[in-house]
Amino acid sequence: xxxxxxxLAPHLRDLEAExxxxxxxxxxxxxxxxxxxxxxxxxxxxxxxxxxAFFPAKPPxxxxxxxxxxxxxEMIAFRDRLVDMVGLDLIxxxxxxxxxxxxxxxxxxxxxxxxxxxxxxxKQALDTHKFNAAFGGARRDEEKSRAKERVLSFRNGQHQxxxxxxxxxxxxxxxxxxGPGESFRVFPLSNWTERDVWEYIDxxxxxxxxxxxxxxxxxxxxxxxxxxxxxxxLPLLPEEKPVSRKVRFRxxxxxxxxxxxxxxxxxxxxxxxxxKDARFSxxxxxxxxxxxxxxxxxxxxxxxx
Amino acid sequence: xxSGILRLLTCGSVDDGxxxxxxxLLFETGSIAxxxxxxxxxxxxxxxxxxxxxxxxxxxxxxxxxxxxAYRHFATPRRxxxxxxxxxxxxxxxxxxxxxxxSDLALLLVDVRKGILTQTLRHAHIASLFGIRDIVFAVNKxxxxxxxxxxxxxxxxxxxxxxxxxxxxxxxxxxxxxxxGENLASPxxxxxxYSGPPVLTILEGxxxxxxxxxxxxxxxxxxxxxxxxxxxxYSGTIVAGSVRPxxxxxxxxxxxxxxxxxxxxxxxxxxxxxxxxAVTLTLSDQIDAGxxxxxxxxxSPPEISDQLRATLLWLDEDALLPGRAYEIKVxxxxxxxxxxxxxxxxxxxxxxxVAARTLEANDIGVCNISLDRLVSFDPYEGSQExxxxxxxxxxxxxxxxxxxxxxxxxxxxxIVPQALDIDKSARARLKNQKPCVLWFTGLSGSGKSxxxxxxxSTLHNLGRHTQLLDGDNVRHGLNKDLGFTDADRVxxxxxxxxxxxxxxxxxxxxxVSFISPFRSERDMAxxxxxxxxxIEIFVDTPLExxxxxxxxxxYKKARAGEIFxxxxxxxxxxxxxxxxxxxxxxxxxxxxxxxxxxxxLRKQGVI
Numbered sequence: 067x068x069x070x071x072x073x074l075a076p077h078l079r080d081l082e083a084e085x086x087x088x089x090x091x092x093x094x095x096x097x098x099x100x101x102x103x104x105x106x107x108x109x110x111x112x113x114x115x116x117x118x119a120f121f122p123a124k125p126p127x128x129x130x131x132x133x134x135x136x137x138x139x140e141m142i143a144f145r146d147r148l149v150d151m152v153g154l155d156l157i158x159x160x161x162x163x164x165x166x167x168x169x170x171x172x173x174x175x176x177x178x179x180x181x182x183x184x185x186x187x188x189k190q191a192l193d194t195h196k197f198n199a200a201f202g203g204a205r206r207d208e209e210k211s212r213a214k215e216r217v218l219s220f221r222n223g224q225h226q227x228x229x230x231x232x233x234x235x236x237x238x239x240x241x242x243x244x245g246p247g248e249s250f251r252v253f254p255l256s257n258w259t260e261r262d263v264w265e266y267i268d269x270x271x272x273x274x275x276x277x278x279x280x281x282x283x284x285x286x287x288x289x290x291x292x293x294x295x296x297x298x299x300l301p302l303l304p305e306e307k308p309v310s311r312k313v314r315f316r317x318x319x320x321x322x323x324x325x326x327x328x329x330x331x332x333x334x335x336x337x338x339x340x341x342k343d344a345r346f347s348x349x350x351x352x353x354x355x356x357x358x359x360x361x362x363x364x365x366x367x368x369x370x371x
Numbered sequence: 372x373x374s375g376i377l378r379l380l381t382c383g384s385v386d387d388g389x390x391x392x393x394x395x396l397l398f399e400t401g402s403i404a405x406x407x408x409x410x411x412x413x414x415x416x417x418x419x420x421x422x423x424x425x426x427x428x429x430x431x432x433x434x435x436x437x438x439x440x441a442y443r444h445f446a447t448p449r450r451x452x453x454x455x456x457x458x459x460x461x462x463x464x465x466x467x468x469x470x471x472x473x474s475d476l477a478l479l480l481v482d483v484r485k486g487i488l489t490q491t492l493r494h495a496h497i498a499s500l501f502g503i504r505d506i507v508f509a510v511n512k513x514x515x516x517x518x519x520x521x522x523x524x525x526x527x528x529x530x531x532x533x534x535x536x537x538x539x540x541x542x543x544x545x546x547x548x549x550x551x552g553e554n555l556a557s558p559x560x561x562x563x564x565y566s567g568p569p570v571l572t573i574l575e576g577x578x579x580x581x582x583x584x585x586x587x588x589x590x591x592x593x594x595x596x597x598x599x600x601x602x603x604x605y606s607g608t609i610v611a612g613s614v615r616p617x618x619x620x621x622x623x624x625x626x627x628x629x630x631x632x633x634x635x636x637x638x639x640x641x642x643x644x645x646x647x648x649a650v651t652l653t654l655s656d657q658i659d660a661g662x663x664x665x666x667x668x669x670x671s672p673p674e675i676s677d678q679l680r681a682t683l684l685w686l687d688e689d690a691l692l693p694g695r696a697y698e699i700k701v702x703x704x705x706x707x708x709x710x711x712x713x714x715x716x717x718x719x720x721x722x723x724x725v726a727a728r729t730l731e732a733n734d735i736g737v738c739n740i741s742l743d744r745l746v747s748f749d750p751y752e753g754s755q756e757x758x759x760x761x762x763x764x765x766x767x768x769x770x771x772x773x774x775x776x777x778x779x780x781x782x783x784x785x786i787v788p789q790a791l792d793i794d795k796s797a798r799a800r801l802k803n804q805k806p807c808v809l810w811f812t813g814l815s816g817s818g819k820s821x822x823x824x825x826x827x828s829t830l831h832n833l834g835r836h837t838q839l840l841d842g843d844n845v846r847h848g849l850n851k852d853l854g855f856t857d858a859d860r861v862x863x864x865x866x867x868x869x870x871x872x873x874x875x876x877x878x879x880x881x882x883v884s885f886i887s888p889f890r891s892e893r894d895m896a897x898x899x900x901x902x903x904x905x906i907e908i909f910v911d912t913p914l915e916x917x918x919x920x921x922x923x924x925x926y927k928k929a930r931a932g933e934i935f936x937x938x939x940x941x942x943x944x945x946x947x948x949x950x951x952x953x954x955x956x957x958x959x960x961x962x963x964x965x966x967x968x969x970x971x972l973r974k975q976g977v978i
Binding site: 079080082086087090118207229233243347 | 430
């Protein structure tokens with residue numbers, strides 16, 4: 067990392083600088099920030115930039131992973147290895163109440179599972195540790211309600227987002243003032259696109275979970291989505307038989323809720339080439355976006371990221 | 372901007388077709404994925420409604436209006452764009468301002484049938500205020516007038532004439548139909564009478580705001596980076612100019628000189644860093660600098676002042692109150708500030724300056740701002756990063772205004788506080804007491820003056836030097852020019868606070884008996900004094916009891932509609948959250964209250 071002749075493309079350099087600025091500003095002005103680490107490519111970029119922002123010191127906040135217990139096994143292994151490598155504190159939070167009630171995406175559907183194991187779990191974790199600013203890797207180009215959100219997204223004492231009454235956000239002057247119990251979600255990658263993320267991963271040599279790269283994986287087709295059978299918790303219907311297909315993921319969530327795509331892209335460069343011709347949006351494979359019109363917005367109002 | 376990304380916003384009045392235009396532009400440039408197009412066709416009732424691509428909130432789709440800014444990316448083979456699609460409704464002007472503050476160009480729409488509206492001009496004004504110099508003035512809905520030239524010229528000529536006083540360098544006028552995609556991505560076949568380029572061609576050729584790399588060096592310090600025993604660096608984003616190791620710089624506002632030692636990044640030390648780079652600098656001398664300071668060019672440092680002339684765009688539903696204590700954030704410095712003089716507001720329809728005592732939401736005005744400490748800044752024109760600021764309400768924490776600095780007022784540098792040989796403690800020693808302010812607050816008729824009077828008699832009998840300031844009496848003299856609007860109430864208390872401070876300087880025990888309904892102003896009074904010099908006494912009497920007592924017959928008059936803005940009835944009273952003393956007069960007599968207060972003063976060593 068001591069290459070003096072690093073040539074980051076100008077637009078990536080600008081995006082990186084903007085993200086670093088946001089990290090430093092919020093870390094300087096809020097009492098107890100935390101970085102929400104969800105193991106995907108956006109989290110990988112987020113963590114990489116956080117480390118750069120505070121170099122040579124370490125980022126002045128821990129990582130938090132809200133584990134729904136339905137992540138791909140490869141994701142968890144990747145997380146543990148990476149956290150070990152960067153030497154930051156990782157808090158893993160699981161909604162024990164949800165586990166005790168046996169909540170899962172297969173029987174309860176994506177809406178209930180996401181609410182209990184993600185939204186409620188996130189709120190529990192933030193409240194328990196009294197974190198009042200949580201960095202996340204969401205981007206405005208992902209989804210139409212995210213396109214509406216501020217970099218510094220104000221949440222009330224119940225973690226709710228009020229999309230009709232967001233704080234004005236002028237220039238790069240962030241108003242970091244909070245009342246008791248209130249908090250922020252902070253999105254340093256707001257202005258990045260999916261393509262920027264991959265170009266940056268390529269330019270900076272950032273390691274990502276292998277699930278993003280095409281490989282033969284056992285797959286069943288369900289409601290038009292390709293579901294990778296990650297373990298024996300996925301009950302197969304009588305006529306379903308996993309077949310080996312060359313697939314990869316554009317986004318990573320809980321495995322029964324995230325559809326794979328057929329692809330031959332086995333490297334970051336391949337993925338960039340594939341994106342050039344992509345005719346479908348990134349979150350197409352995400353079941354939770356399709357729970358009903360405006361479903362992401364509703365989840366966010368309830369306190370989802 | 373080296374990346375060549377053009378940031379633009381769409382603005383104009385409600386229903387002029389902003390979201391439709393951008394949706395159509397996204398479609399024409401192939402920026403909509405197939406699954407999103409499928410969803411759009413499913414959501415639209417007949418022909419695709421392109422606005423639905425932008426209006427991402429449920430309420431927006433239900434009401435068919437835009438509430439908040441949507442940020443979308445699109446690209447042509449020539450360049451990339453980030454567009455902020457902003458709402459036209461006056462209620463959401465603050466969201467339009469949010470989009471405008473980071474844009475290089477404004478795409479301002481009007482409906483050809485309606486022409487220029489107040490909101491059109493308000494948006495033009497805000498765009499100009501925030502430094503946007505390029506405007507695409509799109510006259511929309513030409514399809515409805517069958518693409519006839521009609522009053523296109525009339526509207527565009529009027530726009531150019533009215534906006535003459537604004538600072539636009541280029542106004543491109545284009546007739547368009549967002550609905551049909553005419554004159555957006557390619558020249559319209561249906562409007563041959565227009566010979567200029569279509570919208571997209573203008574956007575592709577527009578210059579982003581001038582890069583700041585050629586200006587004098589500025590880096591507002593965001594934080595101190597400490598690592599290990601030895602490393603101490605200053606982290607921040609360079610907002611103007613460039614810097615090299617060995618270069619001599621100045622730390623503003625302390626004006627201490629020092630030298631850059633290293634430019635530290637995780638990719639290795641750099642030989643040069645320039646505007647836009649987020650870096651960590653180390654200095655060759657052990658110098659005390661911190662968050663809020665600006666590292667700056669030695670030859671052309673920023674201006675320094677605690678008095679600013681600025682233009683404000685008021686954003687909050689609670690109106691501006693001159694004299695009220697707000698917080699101001701300039702660069703990375705946050706400090707207390709108040710509007711010392713609202714010089715005028717701007718009538719956006721006529722561009723005239725009109726006298727004003729306050730600014731309501733969405734108003735634009737020019738004022739003097741008085742800050743609690745010196746700040747470093749540059750005039751906004753040409754220096755967006757060091758010339759802009761926001762005002763924050765101290766209590767509800769909302770961002771209440773956006774501002775641009777015109778210049779520093781020379782007064783700040785010319786009035787140096789005169790150091791006096793005899794000070795407060797010397798005067799107090801002579802009187803054998805510790806000066807302080809006993810600030811009685813409470814509703815009209817709560818018993819403030821009764822208790823304050825009795826306490827002053829008691830103190831006088833004990834041989835103490837006192838001065839009682841009573842609301843009603845002061846309003847007959849010093850403050851006889853003030854009424855009872857919120858703005859005047861704030862000024863009333865500001866003057867009393869300053870007078871109290873002078874009496875404390877004189878070594879007196881000051882008793883202030885004012886309704887003083889707002890927390891902000893009581894806190895402002897507190898902030899003028901040293902820590903233990905301000906004793907807030909909340910005379911806590913229920914409204915019903917005050918009204919039953921009604922010693923001056925005022926409640927009766929207010930209820931009869933003869934007096935307006937009466938505290939507790941049609942004007943709010945903000946009870947103290949943590950007063951030093953609370954006296955509940957429902958079960959405390961004035962004599963008991965006096966005893967409690969004398970006891971407190973003894974404990975505090977005042978007497």
